[in-house]
Amino acid sequence: MIRLGIIGYGNLGRGVELAASKADDMELVAVFTRRDPATVKLHTEGIPVLKIDEVADWKDKIDVMILCGGSATDLPTQTPEFAKMFNVVDSFDTHARIPEHFENVDRSAKDAGKVAVISCGWDPGLFSLARVYGNAILPDGNDYTFWGKGVSQGHSDACRRVEGVLDARQYTIPVQSALDAVRSGANPELTTRQKHTREVFVVAEEGADKAKIEETIKNMPNYFSDYDTTVHFITAEEMKANHSGLAHGGFVFRTGKTGWEGEHKHVIEYRLTLDSNPEFTTSVLVAVARAAYRMSAEGQKGCKTILDIPPAYLSALDGAELRKRLL
Amino acid sequence: MIRLGIIGYGNLGRGVELAASKADDMELVAVFTRRDPATVKLHTEGIPVLKIDEVADWKDKIDVMILCGGSATDLPTQTPEFAKMFNVVDSFDTHARIPEHFENVDRSAKDAGKVAVISCGWDPGLFSLARVYGNAILPDGNDYTFWGKGVSQGHSDACRRVEGVLDARQYTIPVQSALDAVRSGANPELTTRQKHTREVFVVAEEGADKAKIEETIKNMPNYFSDYDTTVHFITAEEMKANHSGLAHGGFVFRTGKTGWEGEHKHVIEYRLTLDSNPEFTTSVLVAVARAAYRMSAEGQKGCKTILDIPPAYLSALDGAELRKRLL
Numbered sequence: 001m002i003r004l005g006i007i008g009y010g011n012l013g014r015g016v017e018l019a020a021s022k023a024d025d026m027e028l029v030a031v032f033t034r035r036d037p038a039t040v041k042l043h044t045e046g047i048p049v050l051k052i053d054e055v056a057d058w059k060d061k062i063d064v065m066i067l068c069g070g071s072a073t074d075l076p077t078q079t080p081e082f083a084k085m086f087n088v089v090d091s092f093d094t095h096a097r098i099p100e101h102f103e104n105v106d107r108s109a110k111d112a113g114k115v116a117v118i119s120c121g122w123d124p125g126l127f128s129l130a131r132v133y134g135n136a137i138l139p140d141g142n143d144y145t146f147w148g149k150g151v152s153q154g155h156s157d158a159c160r161r162v163e164g165v166l167d168a169r170q171y172t173i174p175v176q177s178a179l180d181a182v183r184s185g186a187n188p189e190l191t192t193r194q195k196h197t198r199e200v201f202v203v204a205e206e207g208a209d210k211a212k213i214e215e216t217i218k219n220m221p222n223y224f225s226d227y228d229t230t231v232h233f234i235t236a237e238e239m240k241a242n243h244s245g246l247a248h249g250g251f252v253f254r255t256g257k258t259g260w261e262g263e264h265k266h267v268i269e270y271r272l273t274l275d276s277n278p279e280f281t282t283s284v285l286v287a288v289a290r291a292a293y294r295m296s297a298e299g300q301k302g303c304k305t306i307l308d309i310p311p312a313y314l315s316a317l318d319g320a321e322l323r324k325r326l327l
Numbered sequence: 328m329i330r331l332g333i334i335g336y337g338n339l340g341r342g343v344e345l346a347a348s349k350a351d352d353m354e355l356v357a358v359f360t361r362r363d364p365a366t367v368k369l370h371t372e373g374i375p376v377l378k379i380d381e382v383a384d385w386k387d388k389i390d391v392m393i394l395c396g397g398s399a400t401d402l403p404t405q406t407p408e409f410a411k412m413f414n415v416v417d418s419f420d421t422h423a424r425i426p427e428h429f430e431n432v433d434r435s436a437k438d439a440g441k442v443a444v445i446s447c448g449w450d451p452g453l454f455s456l457a458r459v460y461g462n463a464i465l466p467d468g469n470d471y472t473f474w475g476k477g478v479s480q481g482h483s484d485a486c487r488r489v490e491g492v493l494d495a496r497q498y499t500i501p502v503q504s505a506l507d508a509v510r511s512g513a514n515p516e517l518t519t520r521q522k523h524t525r526e527v528f529v530v531a532e533e534g535a536d537k538a539k540i541e542e543t544i545k546n547m548p549n550y551f552s553d554y555d556t557t558v559h560f561i562t563a564e565e566m567k568a569n570h571s572g573l574a575h576g577g578f579v580f581r582t583g584k585t586g587w588e589g590e591h592k593h594v595i596e597y598r599l600t601l602d603s604n605p606e607f608t609t610s611v612l613v614a615v616a617r618a619a620y621r622m623s624a625e626g627q628k629g630c631k632t633i634l635d636i637p638p639a640y641l642s643a644l645d646g647a648e649l650r651k652r653l654l
Contacts, residue, residue, distance in 0.1 A: 018587060022466055043587060098650050124654045126460065126595075129638055131653040133453065136614040136641035137607075139349055143653075185600070258610060260345060260370060264602035268453075271598070273512070275591035280464075283585060287463040307649055311456055312634040314463035322634055323425050326458040326470075327451045 002026045002293045004286070005058060007082065008068035009033050009040050009049070011246070012091065015282030016066050017043055023286060025316050030058055059085050063296075064289040066090075068282075076101060083109040083116040083303075087296045089289050091121040091281055098124065106303035115296040117304045120288040121281040122272055123147070125306055127252045130270035132307055134254025138266055141256025144182045146174035146195060150248025150277060158223045159200055162216050164208030167236065169243040171199045174251065182253045185265035191226075198229040201243050203236045248277040287314040329353045329620045331613070332385060334409065335395035336360050336367050336376070338573070339418065342609030343393050344370055350613060352643050357385055386412050390623075391616040393417075395609075403428060410436040410443040410630075414623045416616050418448040418608055425451065433630035442623040444631045447615040448608040449599055450474070452633055454579045457597035459634055461581025465593055468583025471509045473501035473522060477575025477604060485550045486527055489543050491535030494563065496570045498526045501578065509580050512592035518553075525556040528570055530563045575604040614641040 004020050006013045009031050020028040021044060030048050033040050037049040050058075055065075065086035069075050075092045082088050083105055092101050098119055109116040119125065123145070131143055152172050159168035178195050181188040200217055204210055214231040218224055234242075254268045274280045288306060291313035295304065312322055331347050333340045336358050347355040348371060357375050360367050364376040377385075382392075392413035396402050402419045409415050410432055419428050425446055436443040446452065450472070458470055479499050486495035505522050508515040527544055531537055541558040545551055561569075579597040584590075601607045615633060618640035622631065639649055 015585075018585060095654070098654055099647065102650055119654060126464075128654040129460070132638050132642055132649060133456070135653060136617075136638075136643070137453075137610045139643070183600075185602075258342075258345060258603060258606040264606055266602060266607050267598075267600040269596070269598040269600075271594075271596040273510075273594040273596075275512075275593060276585060279585040279591055280593050283464045290463075305650060305654055307639040307654065308637045308646070310635050310637050311459050311463075315459055316463070316466070319635070320426065322459060323429055323632060326462060327422070327425055327446060327455040327632055327634065 002290060003029045003061065003063045004289055005029060005055075005062040005065040005086070006031045006068055007033075007052065007055070007065060007078065008074065009035075009042070010068060011278035012068035012282055012285075014043065015276075015279045016068060016285060017047075018279060019283045019286035023290070023316065026286065026290065029062060055082070056085060062086055064089060064292050066282075066285050066289055076104070079116060079118060080104045080108040083114050084112045085114075087115045087292045089117045089120055089285050089292055091125075091285060092119045093121060093124055095124065102303050102305070110302040113301045115292045115300055115302070115304060117288050117292050117306070117309070120284050120306050122274075122284060123250065125281075125284050126272065127250065127270070129306060130252040130268070131254065134252070134256075134268045138254055138256025138258070138268070140258070140262065141254055141266075142187050144190070144195075144253040144255070145250065146179060146252075147250040148172040148174050148196065148248070150250075150274075151243075151246070155198065155200075155223055158220060159202060159217055162213055162220075164205050164210075164213050165202055166205055167203040167239055169201045169239065171201075173197045173199060179251065182255060183267060183269060185255055185267050187255055193227055196227060198224060198227045200229060200231045201234050201239060202231060203239050204233055245275075246277045246279075247275050249273045290314060290316065329617060330356045330388065330390045331616055332356060332382075332389040332392040332413070333358045333395055334360075334379065334382070334392060334405065335401065336362075336369070337395060338605035339395035339609055339612075341370065342603075342605045343395060343612060344374075345606060346610045346613035350617070350643065353613065353617065356389060382409070383412060389413055391416060391619050393609075393612050393616055403431070406443060406445060407431045407435040410441050411439045412441075414442045414619045416444045416447055416612050416619055418452075418612060419446045420448060420451055422451060429630050429632070437629045440628045442619045442627055442629070442631060444615050444619050444633070444636070447611050447633050449601075449611060450577065452608075452611050453599065454577065454597070456633060457579035457595070458581065461579070461583075461595045461597075465581055465583025465585070465595070467585070467589065468581055468593075469514050471517070471522075471580040471582070472577065473506060473579075474577040475499040475501050475523065475575065477577075477601075478570075478573070482525065482527075482550055485547060486529060486544055489540055489547075491532050491537075491540050492529055493532055494530040494566055496528045496566065498528075500524045500526060506578065509582060510594060510596060512582055512594050514582055520554055523554060525551060525554045527556060527558045528561050528566060529558060530566050531560055573603045573605055574601060576600045617641060617643065 067090040155170035249272045252270045394417040482497035576599045581595040
């Protein structure tokens with residue numbers, strides 16, 4: 001059995017607990033939190049919840065630690081820190097900062113002789129795989145990534161900071177005509193506005209200037225000004241009843257040409273439709289933890305991404321079974 | 328530069344020549360054939376065409392040999408044979424015989440200290456990857472593979488053997504309602520008949536009994552009796568004008584559930600739409616040849632499949648570039 005630990009028990013931590021419970025070759029042995037452990041109630045009975053300061057005592061009792069903190073402030077320090085003690089897996093998803101995060105984690109993990117796999121989830125993660133395979137196979141081509149329909153936490157937060165807004169949820173929605181154009185192999189050049197629309201649901205303070213809120217949101221630079229945005233005002237009850245879901249998804253396309261005259265078009269499409277973004281993300285993390293365990297057992301060390309992992313390492317089946325049943 | 332060789336110059340051999348010409352880090356150095364080399368004209372000038380018996384002389388001049396023979400009779404003997412001299416890549420696609428082929432090739436390649444990657448293309452190949460990743464991430468779920476629209480060589484050949492048939496082409500076509508049901512996450516149980524239809528274009532001999540030909544095809548066991556099949560009679564001219572294309576494609580779905588009560592559905596869809604089946608297949612073979620070269624340079628040996636290859640090894644970009652641009 002591969003012994004897993006969790007650091008951080010929010011949506012991701014709960015998802016890891018769930019995914020680990022479905023894997024016959026893994027067991028969750030401890031959960032670490034910054035909160036008072038007495039206040040944290042796991043879904044599963046009998047698994048200890050401990051203060052994060054106690055983690056060093058578990059150095060030899062955990063094979064892979066799954067880091068379930070956030071990318072903004074937790075993981076940039078946690079992953080390099082805990083890679084000194086454990087094989088670790090994280091879901092760091094700030095694309096622009098991945099090279100820097102990689103370097104920091106690589107140093108710690110190499111020094112400690114551990115394997116640290118960063119940025120595992122669906123984007124980065126499975127979408128990255130689709131891009132890398134697509135580019136390697138169709139070097140003469142174009143990449144398209146669409147996200148949604150799903151909630152963007154960053155955009156929701158930006159709306160909540162607008163004066164007069166009590167609560168907000170922002171959905172990113174791919175534009176159907178853009179998807180159709182890409183899928184046809186037409187290799188369209190698409191502007192930001194042509195690829196996605198944004199839809200915002202706002203609970204406003206009583207007496208707030210709704211016209212002004214709408215205008216402020218729609219013209220917000222970086223977040224909304226390059227998009228067609230629709231703003232809906234709803235009640236707090238409607239927000240709770242209709243906008244608490246965690247569904248998400250998206251599309252990665254690689255379109256390209258072959259032939260001496262480029263006469264043959266090809267379209268590779270990878271699509272995810274997810275009822276629960278955190279539960280799917282953590283399903284990836286747990287499969288990657290299995291791979292991290294195997295790479296560590298082979299004597300590998302340092303920072304890795306899903307691009308460095310032989311696909312078979314993610315599976316509980318052995319090579320012969322995979323070749324027989326899934327190849 | 329990675330030096331490639333080709334054995335067999337049919338549709339696949341020509342595709343490898345084309346794909347190699349697009350890769351900046353690879354060069355095609357020789358083509359080997361069973362035919363009289365004087366009768367084989369490459370698209371590219373200046374590359375020697377040699378008799379297959381001369382292949383041993385090229386042992387130290389070729390880094391990876393790409394085997395472009397057929398799965399029925401060529402590859403079962405060629406891949407184990409040439410893996411004694413070269414790192415090799417093949418597109419062996421008889422799923423049921425992969426375990427046996429793997430064992431034969433593994434023995435040769437291990438003895439010779441070479442890397443041999445078998446069954447690289449899109450199915451087996453990219454579709455296998457979609458199945459393995461999907462199964463590892465959503466262990467509680469279902470697999471669906473659909474092929475087409477595209478020509479099945481085996482079914483076309485079977486029709487050609489019917490009395491009174493001069494020529495035939497058989498298209499395998501996925502059923503739209505089945506695709507829609509799978510994509511919805513409904514996890515339908517689908518019979519063979521519900522997943523694909525078959526459409527056959529036949530050029531009949533003059534005076535042949537067309538009703539009998541149609542009935543014979545539609546009731547052919549294994550090939551057609553479990554499907555809804557449409558048979559069209561056309562002229563030899565129509566066959567040539569409208570049915571010479573090599574388009575193909577298909578879909579792999581992994582659908583699954585997460586949640587303590589299985590309350591969250593997820594759908595992973597991988598779709599290929601290909602104008603040229605052989606040119607796309609060989610684009611995969613050439614990317615895999617790059618990986619085979621790297622694995623061999625690391626000291627690996629034996630038989631591998633695409634499931635054993637870190638995705639980054641297929642790309643001409645280095646790890647840092649991949650993390651920056653595609654992760």
